[in-house]
Amino acid sequence: MPAKAPAQGRPRLAEVDTRIVDAALIEMKDKGLTNLTLEAVAARAGVGRPTIYRRYSNKEELIRAVLTDKVPKLSLTETSDVVDDLVSMAVTFADQLNKSGLLSVAIAAHAEARHNPVMADVLKTDYLLPRSQSVVGAIERALASKQFVQVEPATVRDLLFGPLIYRLLVVGEEVSPFGLRTLAETALSGIRTPGGK
Amino acid sequence: MPAKAPAQGRPRLAEVDTRIVDAALIEMKDKGLTNLTLEAVAARAGVGRPTIYRRYSNKEELIRAVLTDKVPKLSLTETSDVVDDLVSMAVTFADQLNKSGLLSVAIAAHAEARHNPVMADVLKTDYLLPRSQSVVGAIERALASKQFVQVEPATVRDLLFGPLIYRLLVVGEEVSPFGLRTLAETALSGIRTPGGK
Amino acid sequence: MPAKAPAQGRPRLAEVDTRIVDAALIEMKDKGLTNLTLEAVAARAGVGRPTIYRRYSNKEELIRAVLTDKVPKLSLTETSDVVDDLVSMAVTFADQLNKSGLLSVAIAAHAEARHNPVMADVLKTDYLLPRSQSVVGAIERALASKQFVQVEPATVRDLLFGPLIYRLLVVGEEVSPFGLRTLAETALSGIRTPGGK
Amino acid sequence: MPAKAPAQGRPRLAEVDTRIVDAALIEMKDKGLTNLTLEAVAARAGVGRPTIYRRYSNKEELIRAVLTDKVPKLSLTETSDVVDDLVSMAVTFADQLNKSGLLSVAIAAHAEARHNPVMADVLKTDYLLPRSQSVVGAIERALASKQFVQVEPATVRDLLFGPLIYRLLVVGEEVSPFGLRTLAETALSGIRTPGGK
DNA sequence: ACTTAAGCGAGACGGTACGTCTGGTCTTAAG
DNA sequence: CTTAAGACCAGACGTACCGTCTCGCTTAAGT
Known part of the structure; x- marks a missing residue:
């Protein structure tokens, strides 16, 4: 689960959430945890790296999300x-x-x-x-x-x-x-x- | 087992071999495979980084050596x-x-x-x-x-x-x-x- | 003159440009072209090494910039x-x-x-x-x-x-x-x- | 002029002297002083690096020899x-x-x-x-x-x-x-x- | 309708580690 | 003691990511 967005301002795109987690899953399967790079995840998701960090404060949090969502x-x-x-x-x-x-x-x-x-x-x-x-x-x-x-x-x-x-x-x-x-x-x-x- | 040294020239120091593997083991236990850095291994072993690469062409080979020697x-x-x-x-x-x-x-x-x-x-x-x-x-x-x-x-x-x-x-x-x-x-x-x- | 920055994304800091060239000039005077290290230039400029390489693809390009700017x-x-x-x-x-x-x-x-x-x-x-x-x-x-x-x-x-x-x-x-x-x-x-x- | 050899023991080969200086000259012309490597000089001369250091305590001394002999x-x-x-x-x-x-x-x-x-x-x-x-x-x-x-x-x-x-x-x-x-x-x-x- | 706060892609930033190359020194076996 | 070969420590090279930071732009919600 990503860090929750503030109430004000433009809401986050839900589609971006799923693109990130899906991309992360594919990358993990391809490269393994050791060689997982957020750069590749971002590229595969068609997303800027900061957009990932806005949701997950670090790599662990992203892995957490993948385990939570996909296992x-x-x-x-x-x-x-x-x-x-x-x-x-x-x-x-x-x-x-x-x-x-x-x-x-x-x-x-x-x-x-x-x-x-x-x-x-x-x-x-x-x-x-x-x-x-x-x-x-x-x-x-x-x-x-x-x-x-x-x-x-x-x-x-x-x-x-x-x-x-x-x-x-x-x-x-x-x-x-x-x-x-x-x-x-x-x-x-x-x-x-x-x-x- | 490190890549074997050529016959000619100065022989490799056996002590350096063990210092490297021992340092690698400690670093692995401390940091985990993901955060293992050869820089830290070299520093702990009191060895230049190229001295490690002379024996093991990459991180995997070093891990292999540790598993082989220490398990x-x-x-x-x-x-x-x-x-x-x-x-x-x-x-x-x-x-x-x-x-x-x-x-x-x-x-x-x-x-x-x-x-x-x-x-x-x-x-x-x-x-x-x-x-x-x-x-x-x-x-x-x-x-x-x-x-x-x-x-x-x-x-x-x-x-x-x-x-x-x-x-x-x-x-x-x-x-x-x-x-x-x-x-x-x-x-x-x-x-x-x-x-x- | 550094390699030009792309139009998109965060613009390069002009101040970093000058800090790099100034540091390079001092290092050249101190050490000579032969012993010039980008590591020392980066340290003196308070800059990461990749930040120099983002502007100048190699040592020659940096020297070119110094000659152009400072002669x-x-x-x-x-x-x-x-x-x-x-x-x-x-x-x-x-x-x-x-x-x-x-x-x-x-x-x-x-x-x-x-x-x-x-x-x-x-x-x-x-x-x-x-x-x-x-x-x-x-x-x-x-x-x-x-x-x-x-x-x-x-x-x-x-x-x-x-x-x-x-x-x-x-x-x-x-x-x-x-x-x-x-x-x-x-x-x-x-x-x-x-x-x- | 190389550092003088001791009196005792096997005498130095004079031919090695000239091979080193000749190789150094060619390398200098090819690569310039900045990119001159003793490794390349040694290889070209068909000589071990220590053999060069035995005669010239560092790069400068070798350059000195080339200037002295060849200018x-x-x-x-x-x-x-x-x-x-x-x-x-x-x-x-x-x-x-x-x-x-x-x-x-x-x-x-x-x-x-x-x-x-x-x-x-x-x-x-x-x-x-x-x-x-x-x-x-x-x-x-x-x-x-x-x-x-x-x-x-x-x-x-x-x-x-x-x-x-x-x-x-x-x-x-x-x-x-x-x-x-x-x-x-x-x-x-x-x-x-x-x-x- | 207009402001405003935040989302977004791109990419700069200071760091750290990578794997490689060279410098100058040392150690071996052979001569 | 010399030689060729090559190990050794140190440190610079140019590259790849990290996590953070701007930039210009877009998009909703709340006045």
């Missing part, structure tokens, strides 16, 4: 099988993240966050927090319905997302959604209660 | 319990990687590799390949001894490392080796054969 | 005595050139021009051409008024400036304007018509 | 006409200097000397001093024989060399020895005694 939401379809809901959510998310080209951006942002408090805050506030709602809810529902043996919710989260992200990151592009689903199911199989459906 | 080797202790060997190896590796500050460097390198064929090659050649030997060997031994149900070796790898890396990356610093071990064991529990010790 | 014009006072006008002009010019510290710069530029077509063009276009107007005019007036025996204008020019420049160059700093005047008059005495006033 | 001596042919001897000497010298390509080197050295005491000393000691012997002698003989009106010897020198050097420097390459002679004779004509031959 897929976690879509939770609630069926009778709680565990299957979890798996579907995680697989869909990982696959979309990978296909959209944002996987590497998100991962690079996490790495950057280690040395960069601003980026850490960006991630926590705009990336993880809004997404953890769905995940934690679904996990707690699964735990409550005794689908899982007694484990920490964080453990479920790590078993669910860890292998998916790791495989996508290490292997590269070509991973089928089916393979991902199998992997996620296998990862969770160790903590499923024997009687669970 | 811990996978130390495999062979006991009677093959699965425990695997877990120990992975936990030790992940913990060392995290504690040494190289986790974020390695992860950022993976993200970078998505857009940068040179970096992709660096990772494949100098990072993954030499380490996969031990892992693949141990996994195949575990499979052969029927400790695991019949799965792809890659699945074992992803279940083993995925959750560990994911947790360290997402959570941040403070994860105890004990917590890591529990996580890894839980991840593998789903593919262990019932009768296996 | 004294030939001031011709027209009295009844045409020859005295010539002498005054030459002596004043040589003395100012020497005192301003630009003598060595101009001479070094001439030497450089032997190997450097760009510099040769700089000299011809910005240094000699605009100054030759006055000289040629005055010489032709002197020839027309029969003050001189019949000689080439170029001969007059060389007799007039040659000894002055040579003395200043070879001897060094301390030459009085009076000595210069005597020298110039002596040089021309050989071509003056006997009856001439 | 033509003033050859004074003593005939009955003292003034004609002077003119011949000056014209021959200027013409050779020009044709050898060393004119610009010598001039650049003079300009450099303004800011560089070492170069000033080089010129005074190795260039001007050994040559002024002949000139001063010839001038004093001319003065003694009443060929000239009473003037300073320095004035004669400046009238003689000034116009020649100036013309060669300003005009460029194509000046005939005959034109030079005429110019020199004209310059001196103003101080010749009426009765002189």
Whole structure:
């Protein structure tokens, strides 16, 4: 979300907002976070550099906006099988993240966050927090319905997302959604209660 | 490994090699890959910038050298319990990687590799390949001894490392080796054969 | 004269132009053309290095600007005595050139021009051409008024400036304007018509 | 003249001396003093850079050597006409200097000397001093024989060399020895005694 | 309808880092 | 001790971006 415009004067063009974020996304996918230049973003968006800075006070803020706007939401379809809901959510998310080209951006942002408090805050506030709602809810529902043996919710989260992200990151592009689903199911199989459906 | 020096003329000082790589490691941990400057590396190493370029033709090559030299080797202790060997190896590796500050460097390198064929090659050649030997060997031994149900070796790898890396990356610093071990064991529990010790 | 700024965008600060050329002049006098560094010019002018390159694409262009802006014009006072006008002009010019510290710069530029077509063009276009107007005019007036025996204008020019420049160059700093005047008059005495006033 | 070699050990190759100075001369003519690099001299001479530094402690010393070795001596042919001897000497010298390509080197050295005491000393000691012997002698003989009106010897020198050097420097390459002679004779004509031959 | 505050593209500005080149010094192996 | 080769530190080169700052112009909202 860009910094908000003052009330007076000419209003900002909404179209410019989207041109900037779209251009930034393409540039990130092309060049990576390291080699991302606002100059190229501005050129691709057909915009002056100050027009970007008017909205985002620095590169981090722009990255934040891209992550916020473009990373897929976690879509939770609630069926009778709680565990299957979890798996579907995680697989869909990982696959979309990978296909959209944002996987590497998100991962690079996490790495950057280690040395960069601003980026850490960006991630926590705009990336993880809004997404953890769905995940934690679904996990707690699964735990409550005794689908899982007694484990920490964080453990479920790590078993669910860890292998998916790791495989996508290490292997590269070509991973089928089916393979991902199998992997996620296998990862969770160790903590499923024997009687669970 | 730096570009090799010619046979003739004054030989390169080995000490300079190590000063450069050590300084680079510290700078990476301090600033992150994105904000790594060879100027700062040179200053910290007490070396002229051209002396770095004599060894590494660009930033990527230097990062390659750091990853090659400084990322811990996978130390495999062979006991009677093959699965425990695997877990120990992975936990030790992940913990060392995290504690040494190289986790974020390695992860950022993976993200970078998505857009940068040179970096992709660096990772494949100098990072993954030499380490996969031990892992693949141990996994195949575990499979052969029927400790695991019949799965792809890659699945074992992803279940083993995925959750560990994911947790360290997402959570941040403070994860105890004990917590890591529990996580890894839980991840593998789903593919262990019932009768296996 | 700096490369002209585009019409659009923020206009260049005229003050920066003068700060750069003034700083360059001081540096040239201090260090000589050989040891002139744009880094030092930029520092003295309180300006970033790219700001200089925006105006002058290289060192030669900057030197051209200094020669164009700072070398004294030939001031011709027209009295009844045409020859005295010539002498005054030459002596004043040589003395100012020497005192301003630009003598060595101009001479070094001439030497450089032997190997450097760009510099040769700089000299011809910005240094000699605009100054030759006055000289040629005055010489032709002197020839027309029969003050001189019949000689080439170029001969007059060389007799007039040659000894002055040579003395200043070879001897060094301390030459009085009076000595210069005597020298110039002596040089021309050989071509003056006997009856001439 | 290079710094003298120690008595002990392997003697220096005399051939290396000449290869260096010859290469330096060619490079100077090609590139000018400003762009002269010892690297290029060494390469052209087929010699290591330290081999040059062993003989000449810096660039100035090498230039000194070239000026000393390669600038033509003033050859004074003593005939009955003292003034004609002077003119011949000056014209021959200027013409050779020009044709050898060393004119610009010598001039650049003079300009450099303004800011560089070492170069000033080089010129005074190795260039001007050994040559002024002949000139001063010839001038004093001319003065003694009443060929000239009473003037300073320095004035004669400046009238003689000034116009020649100036013309060669300003005009460029194509000046005939005959034109030079005429110019020199004209310059001196103003101080010749009426009765002189 | 007219003022006014801000948006906008372009590009200047002081900096910082890049990757390269040279200067003068030093170190090696071979002679 | 000399030689050719080449490493070493230092520092300048010309270029690319950064984040900020004007400029001339356009565009709404509020008088």
